[in-house]
Each structure stands twice: as C-alpha cells, then as structure tokens.
Amino acid sequence: MDAIKTQQVTFKVFRFNEETDYLPYYNTYTLDVTHEEVVLDILNRIKWDHDGTLSYRRSCRHGICGVCSIKANGKGILACKTRLFDLVETFGSEIILEPLSTKRAIKDLIIDKKDFWDKHAQVQPYLVSDIEEHPALEHLVSPHDAEKLLEADYCIQCGACHYSCPALAINDEFIGPAAFAAAYRFSADVRDEASLERLHIVNEEAQGVWDCVKCMECAEVCPKEVNPIEKITKLHNMVFEANIAKNNVATRHAVGFAHSIEKHGLLDEGELVRYSEGNIGVLKYVPVALKMFAKGKIVLPWNMPKADKLDEIKKLIKSSSTVKF
Amino acid sequence: MEKLKYALFTGCTAKESTPEQMMSTLAVANKLGIELVELTEASCCGASHLQDYDDFLSLVLNARNIAYAEMHGLTMVTICNTCQLNTAMTKHRLDHNAELKAKVNAKLSEVGLEYKGTSQITHFLYAIIDDFGLDKIKEMVVKPLSQFNIAPFYGCHNIRPSELQNETHKGHENPYKPTSLDDLIIACGGASVDYEEKNKCCGFHAELQAPRTAAILTGNAVAGAMDANADWMVTPCPLCHLKLDTQTHHASVAIGREVSLPVLHMQQMVGLALGCSAEELGLKHHVTKVDFI
Numbered sequence: 001m002d003a004i005k006t007q008q009v010t011f012k013v014f015r016f017n018e019e020t021d022y023l024p025y026y027n028t029y030t031l032d033v034t035h036e037e038v039v040l041d042i043l044n045r046i047k048w049d050h051d052g053t054l055s056y057r058r059s060c061r062h063g064i065c066g067v068c069s070i071k072a073n074g075k076g077i078l079a080c081k082t083r084l085f086d087l088v089e090t091f092g093s094e095i096i097l098e099p100l101s102t103k104r105a106i107k108d109l110i111i112d113k114k115d116f117w118d119k120h121a122q123v124q125p126y127l128v129s130d131i132e133e134h135p136a137l138e139h140l141v142s143p144h145d146a147e148k149l150l151e152a153d154y155c156i157q158c159g160a161c162h163y164s165c166p167a168l169a170i171n172d173e174f175i176g177p178a179a180f181a182a183a184y185r186f187s188a189d190v191r192d193e194a195s196l197e198r199l200h201i202v203n204e205e206a207q208g209v210w211d212c213v214k215c216m217e218c219a220e221v222c223p224k225e226v227n228p229i230e231k232i233t234k235l236h237n238m239v240f241e242a243n244i245a246k247n248n249v250a251t252r253h254a255v256g257f258a259h260s261i262e263k264h265g266l267l268d269e270g271e272l273v274r275y276s277e278g279n280i281g282v283l284k285y286v287p288v289a290l291k292m293f294a295k296g297k298i299v300l301p302w303n304m305p306k307a308d309k310l311d312e313i314k315k316l317i318k319s320s321s322t323v324k325f
Numbered sequence: 326m327e328k329l330k331y332a333l334f335t336g337c338t339a340k341e342s343t344p345e346q347m348m349s350t351l352a353v354a355n356k357l358g359i360e361l362v363e364l365t366e367a368s369c370c371g372a373s374h375l376q377d378y379d380d381f382l383s384l385v386l387n388a389r390n391i392a393y394a395e396m397h398g399l400t401m402v403t404i405c406n407t408c409q410l411n412t413a414m415t416k417h418r419l420d421h422n423a424e425l426k427a428k429v430n431a432k433l434s435e436v437g438l439e440y441k442g443t444s445q446i447t448h449f450l451y452a453i454i455d456d457f458g459l460d461k462i463k464e465m466v467v468k469p470l471s472q473f474n475i476a477p478f479y480g481c482h483n484i485r486p487s488e489l490q491n492e493t494h495k496g497h498e499n500p501y502k503p504t505s506l507d508d509l510i511i512a513c514g515g516a517s518v519d520y521e522e523k524n525k526c527c528g529f530h531a532e533l534q535a536p537r538t539a540a541i542l543t544g545n546a547v548a549g550a551m552d553a554n555a556d557w558m559v560t561p562c563p564l565c566h567l568k569l570d571t572q573t574h575h576a577s578v579a580i581g582r583e584v585s586l587p588v589l590h591m592q593q594m595v596g597l598a599l600g601c602s603a604e605e606l607g608l609k610h611h612v613t614k615v616d617f618i
C-alpha cells in the first residue's frame with residue numbers, strides 16, 4: 001500500500017454574507033493535506049473543525065449532481081472531483097477558493113444561479129414531440145442516432161462553463177455554453193420536433209452563437225467533457241443547413257472565408273471586412289485602416305498574394321462544399 | 326545537433342496585415358540555424374469561421390495543407406495560434422476517425438493528394454522551446470532584454486483545449502498557468518510580468534459580430550498588463566497582435582480608459598535578444614509605436 005503523503009497548504013477562502021456584509025473578504029486556513037483528499041474534503045474540514053458558518057453546496061460527492069462547482073485560483077472545478085495535490089502541482093501551495101461568480105455570491109461559495117437556469121429555459125431544454133397518450137411501443141433510439149448527441153447529454157448543469165465564459169461575462173444576453181450544449185442535445189435528438197424553433201433562438205444576434213469569441217474555455221473547464229464549443233459549431237452548421245441563416249455581418253463573415261479562399265487560396269482580409277459589413281458598414285473601419293495602411297499592413301487588391309496550385313483549391317471547393325448561402 | 330527543418334505554414338496574416346511577423350520568423354530561424362520550407366501551396370485554414378459555415382470543406386482544405394507537409398516528410402510549423410488550432414484539430418479528427426479520413430481522402434484524391442497522418446504539427450513557439458531548447462537560446466543571447474518588464478499574452482488557440490494542444494507540446498502547457506512564453510522571456514533576459522489576462526481571450530474572432538465584447542476583452546488585457554507595470558507585451562499569435570496593436574482606440578473607448586502598449590510578436594522579441602536589427606524585425610510595421618528601441 002502507498003504510504004500516505006501529506007503537504008501543508010494555505011487556503012484563502014472567499015467569505016461574504018449578503019444579509020450582513022457590504023464587501024466580501026477572505027479567511028486564511030493552513031492545513032496538512034493528504035494526497036487522497038479532494039477540495040470538498042477540505043471545505044468539510046474547515047467547516048467542521050474551524051468555522052461552522054462556512055457555506056457551500058454539496059450533495060452527491062460523486063461528480064454527478066453538479067452543485068459543488070466553485071473556482072480554485074480562477075479555474076472552475078467540481079469540489080468533489082478535484083484532488084488537492086493536482087491543484088498544488090499547478091498553482092503552488094496557496095489555493096484560493098471562490099464562488100463560480102463573485103458577483104452572484106449569496107453566502108460564501110454559494111451563488112444565485114438564476115441566470116444560468118433562465119438561459120437554459122430559453123432554449124426549451126426538453127424533448128418536444130407529439131406522442132399518443134397510450135403508445136403501443138417504446139420510441140427506441142438506435143445506437144447510431146444516440147451517437148449524434150456527441151455526449152451533450154453528459155452535462156450535469158454545474159455551471160462551470162457558464163461562469164467562465166468571457167462573452168457571457170460582458171454580454172448578459174448571450175445564451176452561454178451550457179445552454180447552447182442543451183439546445184444542441186435536444187435538437188440533435190431524432191425524436192425531437194422543435195429543432196427549427198431552437199435554431200431560430202440561437203441564431204439571433206447578441207444572444208446567439210455568433211457572439212461566441214471562440215476562446216475554447218468551455219471545452220477546457222467542463223468536468224464532464226461535454227465540449228460545448230463543439231456543439232456551438234454544430235449549431236452554426238445546422239443554422240446554415242436549415243437555410244435560416246440571416247444575411248447579416250456574422251453570417252457573411254463565415255461565408256466570406258469560402259469566397260476568399262476560392263479566389264486567392266488565402267484570405268483577402270480587406271475584402272472579408274467589406275463583404276461582411278457591406279459598403280456602408282465598412283466605413284467605420286476606415287480610420288484604423290488608414291493607420292494600418294500607413295504602416296504597410298494593408299495589401300491592395302491588385303497585390304493580393306495567391307496560393308500556388310490554386311486550381312486544386314478551386315476544384316476541391318467545388319467538389320467538397322456541402323452547404324449553400 | 327542535426328539541423329532542424331520544418332515545413333512552414335505561414336497562414337494569411339503573415340502575407341498581409343502582419344508582414345513583420347513573416348520577416349521576424351525568417352530572421353530568427355536564420356539566426357538559430359533552423360531551415361523552414363514554405364508551403365506555398367497551402368490555403369487559408371478558415372480561421373474557425375469557415376468550419377461554422379462548411380465543416381467538411383474546412384477539413385478537406387486543412388487536410389490538403391497537411392498533406393503537403395507530409396510530402397516533404399517534415400513536421401509542420403505554424404506561426405499563428407488559430408492556424409495551429411485548426412490544423413491540429415483537423416489532424417486529431419482525421420487520425421481518430423477512419424471513416425471521416427476516408428471521406429476526406431476521397432476528395433483529396435481528385436487532385437492527386439492523400440492525407441496520411443504522418444506529419445506532426447506544432448507552433449513555432451513550441452518548436453524553438455521543445456526542439457531547439459531554451460538553454461541554447463539563452464547561450465546565444467547577445468542583447469539581453471534585462472531592462473524590460475514584459476507581459477506575455479498567450480492567446481487562446483495555443484493553449485486550449487489542452488488535451489489537443491498537448492498532443493504536440495512536449496512541455497505540457499497548463500492553460501490555467503501557462504509557462505512557455507514566460508520561460509522564453511526569461512531566456513531572452515527579460516522579466517516576465519504576471520497578470521490576470523495573460524491566458525485570456527483578446528476577442529479577435531468576434532470583432533465584427535460582437536464589437537463591444539471584443540473591444541472590452543482587448544481593453545482589459547492591455548489594462549491588466551499596464552497595471553502590472555509592463556513596458557510592453559509579447560504574443561505568439563498574429564491575430565492577438567492585430568487586436569492588441571491596432572485596436573487600442575476602440576478598446577480604450579469601450580473600457581473608458583486610455584490603454585496602449587507596444588506589442589511584439591514572439592519572434593521579434595527573440596530576434597531583438599539575438600541581435601537582429603529593428604529593420605530586419607519589421608518594427609516599423611506596428612500601429613502602436615515600438616518606442617523603446
């Protein structure tokens with residue numbers, strides 16, 4: 001049997017009580033930690049041995065209920081699944097424990113997740129299907145069709161991605177990675193009949209998939225490997241396939257790449273902005289463009305470089321394109 | 326040591342809005358004795374936007390680019406984080422899905438090409454750290470950057486998703502505490518600055534669709550570096566560079582505070598330390614003036 005290893009770790013824990021405090025503060029605890037302990041063990045020890053008022057959520061202790069997610073040194077984690085030694089290896093022996101969103105803290109590590117559930121509700125996160133009251137048979141889904149969900153159904157609604165998403169932190173309307181993953185999960189289900197409705201919801205500007213900045217943090221942080229950004233890409237594809245993409249700056253920006261590659265093999269940066277924004281919209285970029293031009297950063301149309309063997313690229317675009325806009 | 330040799334995928338930016346990135350890549354490779362064979366046949370990788378429109382087409386085009394590196398029998402080196410992500414993601418998907426690979430190869434065969442999966446793909450930053458070696462760079466520094474506090478800006482697409490990225494990086498970068506650029510700054514004799522936004526997003530990819538979000542993210546990044554007393558910033562990604570270097574006016578308006586710092590490409594920083602001239606490194610092509618040289 002392995003000998004039990006221990007290490008001294010200092011914990012700075014976020015404290016705040018909505019009812020009595022104006023501002024949050026941090027309490028520091030120094031504990032000997034063993035290599036088997038997870039963050040939830042530490043929270044329990046602090047609560048049981050040092051300060052009974054420390055508040056946090058816990059339930060299953062098996063990484064399945066999703067309530068225990070918090071941030072450790074800025075990284076979203078499930079407290080019950082994250083070993084202390086792994087955190088120490090990354091961040092050193094001072095570990096900062098905070099709620100997923102300090103703005104939404106109610107008491108210590110507990111937050112008000114209303115915004116998370118509201119976003120979920122917005123995408124109709126359930127199967128919509130007309131079924132008979134007394135069906136004769138079960139509606140079975142073949143393994144092949146189940147694979148189409150891409151494991152989006154593994155989401156435990158812990159909120160780690162939602163509260164780590166930089167687009168959502170700035171833009172309150174943005175639906176966010178977890179709810180997008182849910183939108184995909186039900187729209188990709190062969191039994192569902194509301195896919196088109198959901199696609200319209202995620203296709204709206206500001207709230208929809210177009211406002212994602214593609215930072216990949218939702219894929220990184222998810223403790224269940226749901227990979228929300230992969231589902232966001234799928235939703236983009238489904239919007240084009242369903243032929244409901246609106247003709248706007250966001251869609252033209254995606255489509256513009258295909259046009260440009262077909263013409264030059266490379267991206268024509270200036271033309272992409274003009275095509276996406278339109279002849280009027282592009283005017284707002286003129287001041288920056290002039291500065292860039294003065295520094296030799298703008299290639300004029302007649303000097304646009306071209307990829308060698310452009311005929312190959314053109315041929316492949318012709319034969320491999322799967323959508324139209 | 327045997328001479329290092331790579332197939333260079335330049336991406337589009339190096340040919341257009343960041344000529345200085347191309348210049349400094351070649352200058353540094355030359356100093357280090359690294360041979361770069363440019364893949365002149367390569368197309369744009371689609372920058373994560375083409376695949377939103379037509380995922381299969383994006384796979385085919387990226388597989389074609391990799392096929393050219395394979396024909397040279399070389400590891401592909403990228404000089405743009407987003408090129409790295411798209412190309413490495415294509416490789417990962419094709420190498421793990423025989424059916425998809427066959428579908429893509431059916432298309433490629435129409436132009437006499439085949440994707441085999443034999444070439445590795447790595448960003449130039451990791452090529453010089455993993456393959457060339459920081460210690461050797463350190464020995465070659467003639468003009469140490471010892472007067473400067475330098476803020477590393479990693480750029481999302483080199484560090485996330487780490488599971489994919491670490492298939493190629495030997496150093497196993499942790500996206501919550503990345504170290505490669507910090508280590509490179511120190512090897513060049515500079516002091517690396519720690520600040521919250523160093524592993525965050527600059528917003529580049531939503532600049533047209535979500536200009537306010539993009540501007541605030543840029544503003545926060547530059548402000549973070551300034552508040553940590555950085556003299557300048559450094560990045561391995563030309564797209565981050567474009568955002569941080571050319572968009573500070575919008576960013577300042579968006580966050581209600583005047584922010585601006587010179588931003589160098591990782592290659593320019595190494596080039597300076599190795600004694601390359603400002604002209605060789607294209608420092609005059611920056612919008613935010615590089616005023617410390």
Ligand code: SF4
Nearest residue numbers: 165212213215216218
């Ligand atoms: S990739 Fe998009 S949805 Fe995911 S965290 Fe980043 S901005 Fe949010």
Ligand code: SF4
Nearest residue numbers: 155156158159161222
């Ligand atoms: S997608 Fe992952 S991180 Fe996001 S809520 Fe679901 S389980 Fe949590």
Ligand code: SF4
Nearest residue numbers: 336337338370407408
């Ligand atoms: S990511 Fe940018 S630079 Fe790289 S190939 Fe694509 S468009 Fe060009």
Ligand code: SF4
Nearest residue numbers: 480481482527564565
């Ligand atoms: S930091 Fe900016 S340019 Fe770099 S990868 Fe993220 S969004 Fe793209």
Ligand code: FES
Nearest residue numbers: 061065066068080
């Ligand atoms: S306590 Fe249920 S997921 Fe952690």
